[in-house]
Amino acid sequence: MPNLLYIHSDQHNPYVVGCYGDPLVHTPHLDTLAERGVRLDNIYCPSPVCVASRMSMLTGQHPHEIGVWTNDHILDSAVPTFAHAMGAAGYRPVLTGRMHALGTDQLHGYAERPVGDMSSNFPGDGGVPKDIRGAVQESGAGQSSYEVYDEEVTATAVEFINREGVKSRAGTSTDPFCLSVGFLLPHAPYVARREDFDLYREGMTMPVQQDPWDDGLHPFVRWWRTWGGVEQVPDADVLRARAAYWGLVTAMDRLIGRILDALRDNGFEDDTLVIYTSDHGDMVGEHGLWMKRCFYEASVRVPAILSWPGVIEPGSACGRVISSLDINATMLDALGAPPLPRSHGRSLLPLLSDPRASWEDMAMSEYCVYEGWTCRMIRRDEWKLAYYHGHAPQLFNLSDDPDETTDLAADPGLAATRDALVEELLADWDPEAVEERMNAKRRDLALIREWVTATDPPEQFLGRTDPASTYLDDE
Numbered sequence: 001m002p003n004l005l006y007i008h009s010d011q012h013n014p015y016v017v018g019c020y021g022d023p024l025v026h027t028p029h030l031d032t033l034a035e036r037g038v039r040l041d042n043i044y045c046p047s048p049v050c051v052a053s054r055m056s057m058l059t060g061q062h063p064h065e066i067g068v069w070t071n072d073h074i075l076d077s078a079v080p081t082f083a084h085a086m087g088a089a090g091y092r093p094v095l096t097g098r099m100h101a102l103g104t105d106q107l108h109g110y111a112e113r114p115v116g117d118m119s120s121n122f123p124g125d126g127g128v129p130k131d132i133r134g135a136v137q138e139s140g141a142g143q144s145s146y147e148v149y150d151e152e153v154t155a156t157a158v159e160f161i162n163r164e165g166v167k168s169r170a171g172t173s174t175d176p177f178c179l180s181v182g183f184l185l186p187h188a189p190y191v192a193r194r195e196d197f198d199l200y201r202e203g204m205t206m207p208v209q210q211d212p213w214d215d216g217l218h219p220f221v222r223w224w225r226t227w228g229g230v231e232q233v234p235d236a237d238v239l240r241a242r243a244a245y246w247g248l249v250t251a252m253d254r255l256i257g258r259i260l261d262a263l264r265d266n267g268f269e270d271d272t273l274v275i276y277t278s279d280h281g282d283m284v285g286e287h288g289l290w291m292k293r294c295f296y297e298a299s300v301r302v303p304a305i306l307s308w309p310g311v312i313e314p315g316s317a318c319g320r321v322i323s324s325l326d327i328n329a330t331m332l333d334a335l336g337a338p339p340l341p342r343s344h345g346r347s348l349l350p351l352l353s354d355p356r357a358s359w360e361d362m363a364m365s366e367y368c369v370y371e372g373w374t375c376r377m378i379r380r381d382e383w384k385l386a387y388y389h390g391h392a393p394q395l396f397n398l399s400d401d402p403d404e405t406t407d408l409a410a411d412p413g414l415a416a417t418r419d420a421l422v423e424e425l426l427a428d429w430d431p432e433a434v435e436e437r438m439n440a441k442r443r444d445l446a447l448i449r450e451w452v453t454a455t456d457p458p459e460q461f462l463g464r465t466d467p468a469s470t471y472l473d474d475e
Contacts, residue, residue, distance in 0.1 A: 001089075001090070001091075001176045001335065001336060002176060002271055002272060002273050002308065002334060002335065003176045003177050003178070003179075003268055003271060003272040003273070004086075004091070004176075004177070004178045004179065004272065004273050004275075004331060004334070004335060005179050005181070005259070005263060005272055005273070005274045005275070006179070006180045006181070006275045006331065007180075007181045007183070007256060007259070007274070007275065007276045007277075008054075008057075008098070008180065008181070008182050008183065008276075008277060008278065008279065009183040009184075009185060009186065009252060009276075009277075009278040009279075010050065010098060010100075010182075010183060010184050010185065010186070010187040010278065010279055011050075011186060011187040011188070011278065011279070011280060011281065011282045011291070011292060012186055012249065012252075012278035012281060012282070012302065012303055013186075013245075013249075013281045013282045013283075013284055013298050014281055014297070014298065014301045014302055014303045015298060016186075016245070016246060016249050016284075017030055017031075017249070017303050018030070018031045019031040019034035019035075019039055019305070020039065020041075020303060024200060024203060024204070024205070024246060025200075025246050025249055025250065026199060026250045026253070027249060027250065027253040028253065028257070029253050029254070029256045029257035029260055030253050030256060030276060030303075030305060032260075033256075033260065033274060033276060033305050033307050034305050034307075034315070035314060035315050036307040036309065036314050036315075037274070037305055037306050037307025037308065037312045037314060037316070038305070038306050038307075038312050038313065038316045038317065038318055038352055039303075039304075039305055039316070039317045039318070040303075040304040040305070040306070040317075040318050040322055040348075041317055041318065041319045042301070042319055042320065042321045042322060042361075042379075043277070043301065043302055043303075043304045043322040043323070043324060043326075043327075043363075044300055044301055044302070044321070044322070044323055044324065044363040044364075044365055044377075044379055045057075045278075045279060045280045045281075045300060045301075045302050045324045045365060046062060046063060046323065046324055046325060046364070046365055046366065047063050047069070047280070047365055047366050047367060048280045048281070048292040048293055048294060048295065048299045048300045048365060048367055049069075049070065049071060049280065049292060049293055049367060050071055050100050050279055050280070051068060051070065051071045051072075051073060051100050051101070051102060052068050052069050052070065052071075052073070052366070052367075053279040053280050053324070054099060054100050054101070054279050055068040055073075055075040055101065056068070056324070056325065057279070057324050057325070057327070057328060058075070058081040058082060058083070058099075058101075058108055058109075058328075059075070059079050059080070059081055059082075059328075059340065059342075059343070060082070060325050060328040060329060060340045060342070060343025060344060060345040061079070061325075061342055061343065061344065062325075062344065062364060062366060062429075063366045063368070064366060064429055064434055064437075065342070066079055067437060067441070069366065069367075069368040069369070069434075069438060070368070070369060070370070070438075071100075071102075071124070072102060072123035072124055072445055073102065073123075073441060073445075074101075074102045074103035074123070075101060075102070075103070075105075075108065077103070077105040077108065080109070080340055080341070081108045081109040081340075082109070082328050082331055082332055082337075082340065083095070083107075083108060083109030083110045083180075084108075084109035085109075085332050085337040085338050085339070085340055086109075086178050086331075086332070086335055086337050087109060087111065088337060088338055089332075089335055089336055089337035089338065090175075091176065091177075091178040091335060091337070092111045092112070092175075092177075092178065093109065093110050093111055093178045093180065094110065094111060094112045094113070094114070094160060094177070094178065094179050094180070095107075095110040095112070095113045095179075095180040095181075095182065096113065096114045096115045096153050096156045096157050096160065096179070096180070096181055096182070097115050097117075097149075097150070097153035097156075097157075097180075097181055097182030097183060097184075097463070098117055098118075098153075098182030098183060098184055099113075099117060099182055100117060100119065100182075100279075101117075102121065102122065102123055103121065103122075104121065104457075104460070106121060106460045106461040107461075110180070113461045114156040114160070115149075115152055115153050115156050115461075115463050116460065116461025116462045116463050117461065117462065117463060118145070118146070118149050118184065118462070118463050118465050120459060120462075121459050121460060121461075121462075122448070122449070122452045122457070122459075123445050123448060123449060123452075124449075128227060128293070128369050128370075128371055129228070129291075130227055130228065130229065131228075131229060132227075132228030132229060132230055132290045132291055133228060133229035133230050133233065134229075135188045135189055135190060135241070135290065135291075136190065136230065136233055136237050136238070136241045136290055137237055138189065138190075138191075138472065139189070139190035139191060139237070139240050139241035139244045140190075140191065140197065140240050140241075140243075140244055140472055140473070141191070141192065141193070141194045141197040141198070141201075141244070141472070141473045142191045142192075142193070142194075142470075142471050142472035142473045143191065143193055143469060143470060143471055144185075144189050144191045144192070144248070144469075144470050145465055145466065145467065145469040145470040146184035146185055146187055146189070146470075147185060147192075147193065147248070147251055148465075148466075148469045149184055149463050149464075149465060150183045150184055150185050150251075150252065150255055151255065152463065152464065153181060153182065153183060153255075153463075154181075154255040154258050154259060157179065157181045157259050157262075158258055158259060158262040160177075160179055161177075161179070161259070161262040161263055161266055161268065162262060162266060164177050164266065164268070165262075165265070165266025165267065165268070168266070168267065168268075169267075176271075178335070181259065183252055183255070185248050185249075185251060185252040185255075186245055186248035186249045186251075186252055186282070187248075187282075188245075188282070188290075188291065189470060190240075190241040190242075190244040190245050190248070191244055191470065191471075191472060192243075192244040192245075192246075192247030192248050192250075192251060193247070193251065194473060196247030196248070196250050196251050197243055197244055197247045199246070199247060199250060200242075200243040200246040200247055201240075201243050204239045204242050204243040204246065205242075206235065206238060206239065206285070207238065207242075207284065207285035207286045207287075207288075208286065208403060209286050209287045209403055209404070209405060210285075210287075210288060211287050211288050213225075213231055213232070213288070218388075218391075218392070218394055218407065219388070219391050219392075220294070220373060220375070220386075220388050220391065221287065221288075221289070221294070223371075223373070224289060224293060224294060225288050225289060227371070228289075228290065228291070230288060230289065230290055231288075233285070233288075238285050241284070241285070241290075242284050242285060245282065245284050256276065260274070269309070270309045270310070271309075272308075273306070273307070273308040273311075273331070273334050273335075274305075274306070274307040274308070275304070275305070275306050275327060275330075275331065276303070276304065276305045276306075277302055277303065277304040277305075277324065277327060278302045278303060278304075279302070280292045280299060280300065280302060281297075281298045281299045281300065281301060281302060282298065282299070283296065283298045283299050284298065286298050287404075293367060293369075294367070295365065295367070295375070295377040295384070295386040295394070296404055297398075297402070297404060300365050300377060302324065304322075304324075304327065306330070306348070306352070308334070311334075311349070311353075312352050313352070316352075318348075318351065318352065318355070320351065320359050320361055321361035321362055321363050321379050321380070321381070322348065322363060323344070323345070323346075323362075323363040323364065325343065325344050325345040325346075326345045326346045326347070326348055327345070327348075328340070328343060328345040329343060329345030329346055329347045329348075330345070330347045330348040330349060332345075332347075333347035333349050334347075334349060346359075361379075361380065361381050362378070362379065362380045362381075363378075363379045364376065364377065364378055364379075364425070365377040366429075368434055368435075368438060370438060370442055373388065373389075374388075374389040374390075374431045374434055374435050374438075375387060375388050375389070376425055376429055376431075377425075378421055378424060378425045379398075380421060380424070382397055382398055382399035382400075383395065383396070383397060383398070383417060383421060384396045384398055384404075385409075385418065385421040385422065385425065387422060387425050387426075387431075389431035389432075389435075392409055392410070393409045393418065393422065394407050394409055395407060395408045395409040395411075395414065395417070395418050395421070396408065
C-alpha cells in the first residue's frame with residue numbers, strides 16, 4: 001500500500017505553471033514533480049467556484065447531486081467522501097489546511113485536522129462578490145494573510161512527514177500515511193511579498209484576450225464584468241495584479257518544495273503517490289474577467305500533476321479530457337480503497353499505464369447562483385459548450401480555437417453538434433428543478449444565518465489568522 005500526499009491549492013490558473021508552458025513563472029518544484037510523473041493537460045473542475053468544486057471533489061458527485069452550488073451551501077454529512085473510503089481501507093486520513101466545507105462537520109471523513117480553515121464554519125450572505133475591481137486596484141507588493149496561513153499549513157505538513165519518518169526509521173510503524181494539504185494560495189487578494197512581486201513587475205504581460213466591451217459580449221460575460229466592476233480596468237492595475245498573482249504562484253511552489261523535500265529526506269519519495277491540483281482557475285484579466293465563476297479555460301480548467309515512481313511514467317503528459325472527479329477515483333484505486341457508491345469518477349491508472357486504453361473524453365461543470373444564472377458546461381472531445389438557462393449557449397472548438405475567441409453556437413453548419421451537446425448536457429440535469437432547489441436553500445440559509453447571529457455557535461478547526469497580516473507596502 002503506498003503513501004498518499006494530496007496537495008490541493010485554491011484558484012490556480014492552469015496556464016501559470018512552468019511545466020505547462022508559461023515562460024515567465026518560476027515554479028521549479030511543480031516542474032520537477034511533473035518530470036517525475038504525468039502532467040494532465042485537459043482536466044476540468046466540477047464547478048468554477050470554491051465550495052461547490054471542493055465538495056464535488058470530495059464526493060465524486062456533481063453539484064446538483066449533492067445540492068452544493070454556491071459558497072454558502074452545506075454538504076450533507078451522510079454523503080461519503082474519499083476520506084471515508086480511505087479510512088475504510090485501513091488508512092488514517094489526515095488533512096491540514098483548506099477544505100472550505102460549511103457546517104458543523106469540518107472533517108467529512110478525515111480523522112485529524114491539525115490546521116483548519118481560515119473562513120468561518122457557517123454560511124455568509126450567499127451573494128456573488130461585487131467588488132472584484134477593488135481586488136485588482138488594491139494589488140501589488142505586501143503580504144497576504146493567505147500566504148501566512150499557508151506557511152503554517154506547510155509547517156504542519158512537514159512536521160507530520162518528519163514524525164512518520166521517525167517512526168519508520170525506528171521500526172515502530174510500517175503503516176502507510178495519507179496526508180491531504182489544503183492551500184489558499186494563489187487565491188486573491190493579489191498581494192505578494194516584495195521579492196516575489198519584483199520577479200514579475202517589469203516583465204509582466206497583458207492578457208492575451210481583451211474582449212471589447214461593445215463587440216457582441218455574451219450576456220453572461222457582460223453581467224459578470226458589470227457585476228464585478230471590471231468593465232474598464234487601467235493597464236497599470238492589470239499588470240500590477242497579474243504580477244502579484246504570478247508572485248503568489250511562486251510563493252506556493254516554494255512551500256510545496258518544502259513538503260516534497262521532507263518527503264525525500266525521510267525516504268518516502270519512491271513509495272508515495274503525490275497529487276497536485278486546484279479547485280478552479282483564475283481569469284487574471286483574460287476576456288476582461290477576474291477570479292473564476294465562468295467556463296472559459298482559465299477559470300474552469302485546472303493544473304494537475306501525478307507522480308508515483310514505478311507506476312506512472314516519468315516526464316509524461318496526458319491530453320485526454322478528464323474531470324477532477326477522476327482524481328477522486330484514482331486515489332481510491334491506488335490505495336486499494338472501496339469506490340464511492342455514487343461517484344462518477346474514473347480511475348486514471350489504466351489510462352496512464354496504457355495510453356491506448358478505452359477512455360471517454362468528456363467532463364461536466366456547473367455554475368448556479370441566486371443572481372439569476374443557472375449554467376452548465378460540457379467538454380466532449382474538441383468541443384466545449386456552455387449552457388445558460390434562458391439564454392443562448394456558447395460553443396467553442398478548442399482544437400482550432402484554444403483561446404476561445406470565436407463563439408460558434410449560431411453557426412448553422414454546426415447546429416447538429418450544438419444540439420447534440422445541449423441534449424447530452426440536459427439529460428441528467430433539469431435547470432428549472434435546480435432553480436427551485438436553489439430558492440429553497442436560500443430560504444433555509446437565511447434562517448441559519450439568523451441562528452448564527454443570535455447564538456454565536458462555536459467554530460471548529462479554525463486556522464489562526466490576523467486581518468492585520470494582509471497589507472500593501474508603501475510605494
